[in-house]
Amino acid sequence: MSLLEISENVRLAREYALLGNYSSAVVCYQGVLEQIQKYMFSVRDSAVKQKWQQVWQEINEENKHVRDIMTTLESFQLETAPKQALKAVDPTVKCRCIILYRSSPCAVRRTPMPSRDGKGHGNRLSTGPRFQNRQSPRSTNGDRGKAQKGKDKKENASKQKEDKNKPEIPETEVKKFDRGGEDKDLIETLERDIISQNPNVKWDDIADLEDAKRLLKEAVVLPMWMPEFFKGIRRPWKGVLMVGPPGTGKTLLAKAVATECRTTFFNVSSSTLTSKYRGESEKLVRLLFEMARFYAPTTIFIDEIDSICSRRGTSEEHEASRRVKAELLVQMDGVGGTSENDPSKMVMVLAATNFPWDIDEALRRRLEKRIYIPLPSAKGRVELLKINLKELDLADDVDMDKIAEQMEGYSGADITNVCRDASLMAMRRRIEGLTPEEIRNISRDEMHMPTTMEDFQTALKKVSKSVSAADLEKYEKWIAEFGSC
Known part of the structure; x- marks a missing residue:
């Protein structure tokens, strides 16, 4: 993926919006937003990442405006508006923008080519200059076809000269976690838990809980802003446990971390780390932390952690559950070394529970900060x-x-x-x-x-x-x- 392709996709989305093909524009906008989010995972410089975040916000605003126009037009039920412009999505555009979503970590938008018969694609863009050069039908003696081929060769030669004169834009490869073909299905399962979309929850949207917000900023945000300070004994906390009654805002705080801190955010539940195959659950835990170190700085949020790592040694405990807990404890001990000398490689585990008394003692020790989320004052x-x-x-x-x-x-x-x-x-x-x-x-x-x-x-x-x-x-x-x- 290159930065030029992101620019081209934005231009295409705006072109559809200006021509009134709002449905196609929205699909393209969503693909571009997904591209930018994936691209930001590879950026290490916090200042550059912040600029990309601003670009994402501006493009998202354009997407919202286009959606508002669609909603307004549909509410008025304008009979004069062409149905294709409001509802029908061009199949070519739809196919191309689905590629933007599904490819990992980021899709490459290829330049649209005219169809074999030289006709346009059936939308309003087909009237533009890009689709006006239609092949003339071959005559009985083939003279007209030969003349057309000669003309095409001249045009291609002139285009190649123009391309050589254009300044080259360096392509930036997006970093992708890959283990050489091993465990591809498991890796794809975990990649689906990376929050690339903005949850849109800010610190100001959370009332009270000033101590919890201060601690989370100190654990995630400040080490990125002051990496020289957070070293040695001042290294960031590798584990934070939020404890409190249901409905007090623990999950909302995690969403605010994902929105405000601009780190790679894994939202993990017990269903993500469990499998019916023997040994696969432990492998998922190990892959989760390997991916977290690869995409660092990273925050792993485990909601209802008592369902994954309850107290060991009870009569109801299954052997497979015990192995998963052991792997989780081992991996959490290994996380500390990654952030001790370089906060940009930081991996923090953020956990929440309504039953802290059921958590294993060893996990409680690894979650260094244990904060109470009380009822609102x-x-x-x-x-x-x-x-x-x-x-x-x-x-x-x-x-x-x-x-x-x-x-x-x-x-x-x-x-x-x-x-x-x-x-x-x-x-x-x-x-x-x-x-x-x-x-x-x-x-x-x-x-x-x-x-x-x-x-x-x-x-x-x-x-x-x-x-x-x-x-x-x-x-x-x-x-x-x-x-x-």
């Missing part, structure tokens, strides 16, 4: 309400401080459920007693009604908190004994 509950309700029209009588006070003991997920239920109250009142036909004929303006304080009071009666006081006491006892903030 009074200030955090107000921030959560503002984040959840920022796109909602509220009545003048809504008092967020009073609502937050009534939701003491609610988790972040519980607060979101309350806001969601309250936002639907106005709609429920409006359609009450109406027939399906009357409901379908309601205009948007009629459904646009602000949410009142009474709606929140009704929602609070319906949505109860999901974490008990006994559970909180259990978490606090564990973190007091084993916590390491």
Whole structure:
């Protein structure tokens, strides 16, 4: 893959958008975004990677604008708009852009060639100059065909001279993990767990949890910004464990790390590392960490880690499960040496669990930082309400401080459920007693009604908190004994 090909694909997407072939433009835009994400895995310079991230954001904005245009046109159901421009995707473009998605690590877009019969491809681009040179039919004596061939040779010779005069753009090869043909299927399985798309969760989208955000920035971001400082005894943490009740934002913090830190991010679950074949699960664990070191700096996020590495030696433990745990522990010990002298080779394991007391003692030692993600405080509950309700029209009588006070003991997920239920109250009142036909004929303006304080009071009666006081006491006892903030 070369940088010239990324530029060519962007130009093609914009050309389709300008000509009104929005569906084809969207497919091409998505392929380009995937190309850039894959290309960024090979970039080592953080400043260059940040510039590429800005380019990705700009192209993503263009993609969103094109999608908005499509949505608007479809909502108005314009009969004058050609159906092919709105819905039909050119088969040639579709095929070419699918290649952009599926090839690994990045696809090469080949220059589109005219079909054998010299006709265009059936879309609006076929009227352009690229498709106007059609072959003339061969006459009975073949003279016209010979003249055409001579003309083609002259054109090709002139094109070759022009290409020689053009400055050469050096091609950049994208680094790809390869073990010489061994374990290809397993490697492809793990590559699917690399998050290349932006989860679009920023630190500001997470209310409260300042200690957790500070620690994650210190463990992932700062070593990339100050590599000379984070050496020796100051080396980055190789393992961070997030402990807390369900719905407090542990997985959301991991998504923020993937969005903000611009490192290669592996999102791993128990299903990724398990196989029905003997010995293959351990091999998956080893390949995961080999790939992480190859694509370093890397963050491996293991959600619900207690399901993979529970306490060893129990009567319910299976032999295969014990081997997977042993391999995971061995590989985590091997990760530390990669980041001790060079933070750019850093591999950090980020884990989350709701049952910290079930985790094996050896894994607990390797997860050097163990932080408690508590229920939101009074200030955090107000921030959560503002984040959840920022796109909602509220009545003048809504008092967020009073609502937050009534939701003491609610988790972040519980607060979101309350806001969601309250936002639907106005709609429920409006359609009450109406027939399906009357409901379908309601205009948007009629459904646009602000949410009142009474709606929140009704929602609070319906949505109860999901974490008990006994559970909180259990978490606090564990973190007091084993916590390491």
